[in-house]
Amino acid sequence: MSQDAEFYFPAPRLQKFCSQCATPITRRIPPGDNRERDLCERCGAVHYQNPRLVVGTMPVWEDKVLLCLRAIEPRANFWTLPAGFMELAETLSEGAARETQEEAGVKIKLGGLYTVIDIPHVDQVHVYFLAQALGPELDPGPETLEARWYGFDEIPWDNLAFKSVYTTLKHYLSDRESGEFPTHHYALGGPKH
Numbered sequence: 622m623s624q625d626a627e628f629y630f631p632a633p634r635l636q637k638f639c640s641q642c643a644t645p646i647t648r649r650i651p652p653g654d655n656r657e658r659d660l661c662e663r664c665g666a667v668h669y670q671n672p673r674l675v676v677g678t679m680p681v682w683e684d685k686v687l688l689c690l691r692a693i694e695p696r697a698n699f700w701t702l703p704a705g706f707m708e709l710a711e712t713l714s715e716g717a718a719r720e721t722q723e724e725a726g727v728k729i730k731l732g733g734l735y736t737v738i739d740i741p742h743v744d745q746v747h748v749y750f751l752a753q754a755l756g757p758e759l760d761p762g763p764e765t766l767e768a769r770w771y772g773f774d775e776i777p778w779d780n781l782a783f784k785s786v787y788t789t790l791k792h793y794l795s796d797r798e799s800g801e802f803p804t805h806h807y808a809l810g811g812p813k814h
């Protein structure tokens with residue numbers, strides 16, 4: 622796979638202004654803490670940042686898997702499983718089903734939790750569920766140039782958008798041989814920011 626597939630969804634690290642009082646942010650270790658935070662010297666607010674969850678599915682229909690050609694950066698014009706940032710007030714499985722509907726417009730029966738992928742160098746965790754499509758019909762949304770079913774021997778390995786997509790598909794191919802699809806939890810490495 623190409624080096625470019627190391628790229629991930631954007632993860633802004635720093636905010637410039639306090640969201641409480643609009644004073645420029647200072648970055649330092651607050652009293653009693655053990656790491657640098659974005660904080661406001663005027664109102665005292667500490668703006669914590671925490672990892673973000675990307676949720677998605679691996680929809681399968683007969684002997685094919687659904688991939689979406691991304692219309693937006695990062696990684697426009699590369700193929701991905703349907704996935705995106707989890708929203709507030711939704712569960713993991715709700716987020717996965719929502720992203721699948723938004724990006725591919727495919728009707729699915731959600732299956733088990735399949736891959737949980739720590740990506741600490743970009744402060745993200747990617748989670749994919751198994752999913753059985755209820756039919757082959759697709760109706761991709763605006764973030765997708767094209768959605769299509771790929772045979773497992775046709776997967777465009779060199780044109781996948783994200784490493785987590787690559788490893789999830791590789792696990793699935795391997796598990797198809799045994800017919801068992803346990804949850805896989807692992808980490809992807811990379812340079813620390």
Ligand SMILES: [Zn+2]
Binds near residue numbers: 641662664666
């Ligand atoms: Zn403030």
